[in-house]
Amino acid sequence: MQALMLLLWTGALLGQGSCQNNAGSPEEGSLDPDTTGVPVEEEDPFYKVPVNKLAAAVSNFGYDLYRMRSSGSPTANVLLSPLSVATAFSALSLGAEQRTESSLHRALYYDLISNPDIHGTYKELLASVTAPQKNFKSASRIVFERKLRVKSSFVAPLEKFYGTRPRILTGNPRMDLQEINNWMQAQMKGKVARSTREMPSGISILLLGVAYFKGQWVTKFDSRKTSLADFHLDEERTVRVPMMSDPKALLRYGLDSDLSCKIAQLPLTGSMSIIFFLPLKVTQNLTLIEESLTSEFIHDIDRELKTVEAVLTIPKLKLSFDGEVTKALQEMKLQSLFDSPDFSKITGKPIKLTQVEHRAVFEWSEDGAGTNPSPGLQPARLTFPLDYHLNQPFIFVLRDTDTGALLFIGKILDPRGT
Ligand SMILES: *[C@@H]1O[C@H](CO)[C@@H](O)[C@H](O)[C@H]1NC(C)=O
Numbered sequence: 001m002q003a004l005m006l007l008l009w010t011g012a013l014l015g016q017g018s019c020q021n022n023a024g025s026p027e028e029g030s031l032d033p034d035t036t037g038v039p040v041e042e043e044d045p046f047y048k049v050p051v052n053k054l055a056a057a058v059s060n061f062g063y064d065l066y067r068m069r070s071s072g073s074p075t076a077n078v079l080l081s082p083l084s085v086a087t088a089f090s091a092l093s094l095g096a097e098q099r100t101e102s103s104l105h106r107a108l109y110y111d112l113i114s115n116p117d118i119h120g121t122y123k124e125l126l127a128s129v130t131a132p133q134k135n136f137k138s139a140s141r142i143v144f145e146r147k148l149r150v151k152s153s154f155v156a157p158l159e160k161f162y163g164t165r166p167r168i169l170t171g172n173p174r175m176d177l178q179e180i181n182n183w184m185q186a187q188m189k190g191k192v193a194r195s196t197r198e199m200p201s202g203i204s205i206l207l208l209g210v211a212y213f214k215g216q217w218v219t220k221f222d223s224r225k226t227s228l229a230d231f232h233l234d235e236e237r238t239v240r241v242p243m244m245s246d247p248k249a250l251l252r253y254g255l256d257s258d259l260s261c262k263i264a265q266l267p268l269t270g271s272m273s274i275i276f277f278l279p280l281k282v283t284q285n286l287t288l289i290e291e292s293l294t295s296e297f298i299h300d301i302d303r304e305l306k307t308v309e310a311v312l313t314i315p316k317l318k319l320s321f322d323g324e325v326t327k328a329l330q331e332m333k334l335q336s337l338f339d340s341p342d343f344s345k346i347t348g349k350p351i352k353l354t355q356v357e358h359r360a361v362f363e364w365s366e367d368g369a370g371t372n373p374s375p376g377l378q379p380a381r382l383t384f385p386l387d388y389h390l391n392q393p394f395i396f397v398l399r400d401t402d403t404g405a406l407l408f409i410g411k412i413l414d415p416r417g418t
Pocket of ligand 1: 288
């Protein structure tokens with residue numbers, strides 16, 4: 001299986017073979033070609049580590065959420081840090097009974113992992129991805145309606161595993177908004193601006209997920225090579241944006257002919273990387289790529305890309321999002337949480353989910369650790385120069401290499417911002 005994938009990618013790199021994307025569907029994903037009709041599933045050692053297995057599950061929730069957001073806004077940028085939203089849901093599941101707990105577990109793909117200590121493992125995952133060297137901040141919070149009495153048997157594990165206490169609203173919108181903004185500022189160390197939106201009304205349960213990331217490349221860009229250059233919004237329209245470039249970039253690369261896109265990976269400090277999906281043609285329709293995004297597919301890509309030297313251009317980027325993701329979640333097997341869920345482990349009163357809010361800031365610039373490529377990267381010998389120009393709509397995925405967790409995902413149709 002390993003050797004086969006490698007061959008396919010090498011073929012793809014040279015522009016001939018086809019790269020099968022059948023990861024994510026276990027029935028087809030791991031068929032040994034040598035056996036006669038009997039599927040043999042190989043357990044990847046990476047997924048034997050409970051944290052990695054959990055990271056794959058919540059990241060698959062993240063790809064689902066991304067797809068819903070993206071299909072809901074076909075002509076706008078999308079920026080999401082789905083982990084903070086997944087964390088809020090995982091924390092909320094501590095208070096869910098039976099069918100409500102099952103709905104949450106299905107959405108988070110917990111039903112596919114046999115881990116008796118999901119929340120303990122989640123705590124480990126959060127500690128790992130928010131370690132200081134990652135430059136990634138993420139926080140989640142559960143906010144309850146005014147004067148709700150919350151059982152201590154819910155608050156104790158919430159604090160133990162997720163390091164957070166639920167917030168009970170006062171009913172004074174100005175004070176409540178200010179308190180939420182203050183909490184967010186403290187969590188994000190001031191990197192995420194205060195929300196200018198009003199406090200939503202009619203809250204029963206509000207979930208809030210916040211995240212910030214500023215990328216530090218392993219090899220920094222020379223800012224003298226940054227200049228205004230064309231970015232093709234679509235086949236007709238072009239805008240000028242600050243574009244960084246490196247004429248001799250070392251990146252990991254593969255051409256996926258099934259998805260008609262060129263995939264590249266650039267390493268960041270703190271065991272992180274960004275994977276880019278760049279269609280072969282200028283288009284705002286990235287559906288084909290989006291449909292294939294799963295934790296398993298990204299994991300395979302991470303293993304199969306080949307190091308090459310390339311002429312790289314990439315727009316400078318600073319994007320932010322402040323809004324609701326409620327609608328996308330309602331479309332994702334989670335509608336029952338908004339109707340009549342069973343949260344009797346939280347309170348005796350009937351409560352239900354009413355809003356899910358997300359705030360995120362993401363940026364990269366020329367900043368990086370060193371001017372020399374990291375040792376150990378040996379480029380494949382190519383007989384032709386490779387160009388990789390992110391000067392048209394693309395998708396990026398920020399992935400934690402240690403756990404495989406999806407930390408940010410973006411659809412960039414216009415790098416000037418949403
Ligand atoms: C986008 O591409 C997909 C797959 O290639 C296709 O099925 C779909 O119709 C396209 N959507 C639009 C709006 O063109």
